[in-house]
Amino acid sequence: MATALWPEIARIPHPRRRLPLVGDVLSVSPATPLQGSVALARELGPIYHRRLFGHELVFVSGAELAVDLMDESRFAKHVVMAVRNLRSVAGDALFTAYGHEPNWRRAHDILAPGFTREAMRRYHPVMVAQAERLTDVWDRHAAAGTAVDVTGDMTKLTLETIARAGFGHDFGSFEREEPHPFVTAMIATLRSAQARRVALPLVGRAVARAAERRAAAPLAYLRGVVDAVVAERTSSGDTGTDDLLGLMLNSAQPSTGERLDPANIRNQILTFLVAGHETTSGALSFALHHLARHPAALARAREEVDRVWEGPGAPAYEQVGKARYVRRVLDESLRLWPTAPAIARAARHDTVLAGRHPMRAGAWALVLLPALHRDPVWGPEPDAFDPDRFLPERVRARPAHVYKPFGTGERACIGRQFALHEATLVLGLLLRRYRLHDDPGYHLRVSERLTLMPEGFALTLSRR
Incomplete structure (x- = not known):
């Protein structure tokens, strides 16, 4: 981003200890760049900028500024370097596509029927079945008095759920002690993308090429898995459209009659398998962490479930929405630790941000969601866990667009309802x-790959 795109950038605060040529490189936390940026927002205020090797980056965390950036008539999604690096994995799929690429709109229109209420009803039994696979494992741990790896097991659960509901595939995650090779390859590929983002300005193209070489085998494995899933479906002769894969293989964009090509179908499947399970597993893991640390909230959520989900079996589809406090627990967990933690917004034309900061067309800013979600508009003690922040009357009292864990505008997450129904059901x-028996010696550590995730979080269980 050239300085000329922000004509008055000198008026925006920046970190101390700026160095010649390299700029604010000392302010970057290579292992946790997002959390380092949020810490800087606490120090520098609701808007600040960094200069890195001649590039200017603007970070926003204040509610007034962020709300203005959500104006779709003036701002659009910007594909930042971290997302551009993922295009080597997912090409022009929903998450990584540029706004002008036709496959984004085409895929969105084709896949939209896969996220209607009717579709959620079809997915509900699949979600229940995968949750039962998880509880079979957790029952054994409860009987033995051994701890469960919460994040690892939530990752297994959400991968199996999206794979079965969306693509009719079973990874067999719960039959393995170690993560499925798909997850291992996914993590290696994401870490390679992050390494290119952090290291490229420092040591140049050699590091980028080395990172790409390391990612080649894991990426080939990911693609091979997806190609096998598609081949199995096409060889079966199934022409139905009851899941996401069926929609992509057997339907066309209503307005044009055009279909997705095989390469884009592969890209979309990879996106759903990777991003679709990562975000939900993180949300469930953070929610369980907060509940284990807040006995009153835990008791209240449990009482609600016992009351509104009648009978010993799994709840029917309609009953899940009655667990309103459980849903507020998830909302509050995503407020404190939004698993997709930032939104980049670019000016569609010359404008002035919040009436104070001139931006030329193409200028962009990164909205730091963990900082925005702790803005004073959230009331006193914004770092505290309080699910009642999401009572309807308190939601109405806050400005719109200050809560964005699923993105914003037309590029918001298409799978939001899928994720929330699954997470509410499972929790x-x-x-x-x-x-739930918490380890009092555990202090929350948040790892950063594509998403935010608790690291090293375990619980000991006993059956009720």
Whole structure:
């Protein structure tokens, strides 16, 4: 981003200890760049900029500024370097596509029927079945008195759920002690993309090429898995459209009659398998962490589930939405630790941000969601866990667009309802079945790859 795109950037605060040529490189935290940026927002205020090797980057965390950036008539999604690096994995899929690329709109229109209420009803039994696979494993741990790896097991659960519901594939994650090779390859590929983002300005193209070489085998494996899933479906002769894969293979964009090409179908599947399970597993993991640390909230959520989900079996589809406090627990967990933690917004034309900061067309800013979600508009003690922040009357009292864990505008997450239904169902089932015993010596550590995730978080369980 050239300085000329922000004509008055000198008026925006920047970190101390700026160095010649390299700029604010000392302010970058290579392992946790997002959390380092949020810490700087606490120090520098609601807007600040960094200069890195001649490039200017603007970070926003204040509610007034962020709300203005959500204006779709003036701002659009910007594909930042971290996302551009993922195009080697997912090409022009929904998350990584540029706004002008036709496959984004085409895929969005084709896949939209896969996220209607009717589709959610079809997915609900699949979600229940995968949750039962998880509880079979957790029952054994509860009986033995051994701890469960919460983040690892949530990752297994959400991968199996999106794979089965969306693409009719079973990874067999719960039959393995170690993560499925798909997850291992995914993590290696994402780490390679992050390494290119952090190291490229420092040591040049050699590091980028080395990172690409390291990622080649894991990426080939990911693509091979997806190609096998598609081949299995096409060889079966199934022409249905009851899941995401069926929609992509057997339907066309209503307005044009055009279909997705095989390369884009592969890209979309990879995107759903990777991003679709990562975000939900993180949300569930953070929610369980907060509940384990807040006994009153845990008791209240458990009482609600016992009351509104009648009968011993899994709840029917309609009953899941009745667990409103459980849903507020998830909302509050995503407020504190939005698993997709930033939104980049670019000016569609020359404009002035919040009436104070001139921006030329193409200028962009990164909205730091963990900082925005702790703005004073959230009331006193914004770092505290309080699910009642999401009571309807308190939501109405806040400005719109200050809560964005699923993105914003037309490029917001298409799978939002899928993720929230799955997470509410699973969290309620776990609370109804187990007592959670926290490790008082554990201090939350948040790892950063594509998403935010608790690291090293375990619980000991007992059956209720």
